[in-house]
Amino acid sequence: MVKILFVCHGNICRSPMAACLFSQMAKARGLDCVVSSAATSREELGSPVYPPARRKLAEHQIGCAGKTARQLREEDYQAYDYLVGMDHANLRNMRRMLGGDPEGKLSLLLDHAGRPGEEIADPWYTGDFEETYQDVLAGCQGLLDQIRGTFHP
Secondary structure, eight states, X not given: OEEEEEEESSSSSHHHHHHHHHHHHHHHTTOOEEEEEEESSSTTTTOBOOHHHHHHHHHTTOOOTXXXXXXXXXXXXXXXXXXXXXXXXXXXXXXXXXXXXXXXXXXXXXXXXXXXXXXXXXXXXXXXXXXXXXXXXXXXXXXHHHHHHHOOO
16 A cells, blocks of 8 residues: 655645545556645644635545645654655755655655656645646656556555
C-alpha cells in the first residue's frame, strides 16, 4: 500500500484538490493507497475545503465532503511514502517542520509531471481555480504513473 500526503499552505485549496483527485484516479486504476493532505500553517485548521476549490472539484465529479484542514506533523514523515508540496515555500516549511528529508520523500507535485521546480499557483491569490486544477491534474497523473511503474499489486 502506497501512502501519499499532499501539502500546501492552508490545506483548503491545492492540497485537498490534489488528495481528492489523486484518490479518485488511483481507485479507478486499482492502486491501493492512503491519501491525505495537510497545511504548513495553522491559520485554516479545521476549515473545510474552500468553496471555489470544492466547486472546481465538483465540476469533475470529485467529492471532498468532510475534509477539513489539518497541520503537517513531524510523525507524518514516517507515516507516508510521498510528501508532496505545491510550491517552494511549502517545501522549505516541510523540511523545517519534519526535521529534514533524510529518505528523499519530499517533492513538488509538478516534478512528477516532468516540470521540475515549477510551482502550482495558489488560487487563493490568483483566483484561477481552473489553472490550478489543470496543474494539479498533470502532477497527479505523473505521480500515479511513477508509482504504478514501481508498484506491483
